[in-house]
Amino acid sequence: MQQQLSFVTLGIGELPRSRRFYVEGFGWSPVFENEEIIFYQMAGFVLGTFLKSALEEDMNRTGLVSPGAFSLAHNVLDKHSVELVMHKLVAAGGTVHRAADVPKHGGFRLCHRSGQSCLGDRLDSGRENR
Amino acid sequence: MQQQLSFVTLGIGELPRSRRFYVEGFGWSPVFENEEIIFYQMAGFVLGTFLKSALEEDMNRTGLVSPGAFSLAHNVLDKHSVELVMHKLVAAGGTVHRAADVPKHGGFRLCHRSGQSCLGDRLDSGRENR
Numbered sequence: 509m510q511q512q513l514s515f516v517t518l519g520i521g522e523l524p525r526s527r528r529f530y531v532e533g534f535g536w537s538p539v540f541e542n543e544e545i546i547f548y549q550m551a552g553f554v555l556g557t558f559l560k561s562a563l564e565e566d567m568n569r570t571g572l573v574s575p576g577a578f579s580l581a582h583n584v585l586d587k588h589s590v591e592l593v594m595h596k597l598v599a600a601g602g603t604v605h606r607a608a609d610v611p612k613h614g615g616f617r618l619c620h621r622s623g624q625s626c627l628g629d630r631l632d633s634g635r636e637n638r
Numbered sequence: 639m640q641q642q643l644s645f646v647t648l649g650i651g652e653l654p655r656s657r658r659f660y661v662e663g664f665g666w667s668p669v670f671e672n673e674e675i676i677f678y679q680m681a682g683f684v685l686g687t688f689l690k691s692a693l694e695e696d697m698n699r700t701g702l703v704s705p706g707a708f709s710l711a712h713n714v715l716d717k718h719s720v721e722l723v724m725h726k727l728v729a730a731g732g733t734v735h736r737a738a739d740v741p742k743h744g745g746f747r748l749c750h751r752s753g754q755s756c757l758g759d760r761l762d763s764g765r766e767n768r
Contacts, residue, residue: 509665512681516646516710525731533730534712534723535639551642552682576706580646582664593664600663601655 509593512582513553519560519577526557568606639723642712643683649690649707656687698736 520526527546530536539549544562548555560577564570567579584590590608598604650656657676660666669679674692678685690707694700697709714720720738728734 511666533727536641597663
């Protein structure tokens, strides 16, 4: 299995404050942004800053604290691989947080605890990272 | 400034449980491990799983909750650059969490809030990632 994470996503209380930190502080440029999420293309993965409430919905969790709210995403090639990897992760002690479904941005995802990771198949090109 | 993170480090309660998840679940191989930290080389950065107490010491914070304990590290080329970047981050709303010092693994680091990041200069080759 590819030894890679596709997204590191932080749950953020105020996007403008976070944007100032990464854009003015680090001098980084967003690759995509809207009212709830900003993506920064890193070398090999994407850093996302996501409104905490939206991240909670995405992860099917509540009460995430910030700082501390984050998710790691590992993308795979197709829907079948999502299910295959998830079975292995559960066998290795992971706990499923949300049943498989189709997120609004497309693709197919599963979220689980133990590392707070989400697994998705190939997302739309604007959010895809392989 | 390079648009990259060098390390994503998770604060972990039990390393063997976490190791099982990443090694048996994902099928990943550690690139380095000891009793307090395990590193996985990703494409472009390193994922670290660090005992939470050790992460707290590293970040000069206490009371991190797990899951939720993590740090992001951005490495730069030299000590001077650590100070330069930190000044910019503070000007952009960041808060310094630990004054500049030399960590036990070598190099030079500063930690700050707002993204829970740490800045370090080039570390020893076993932990370096550029």
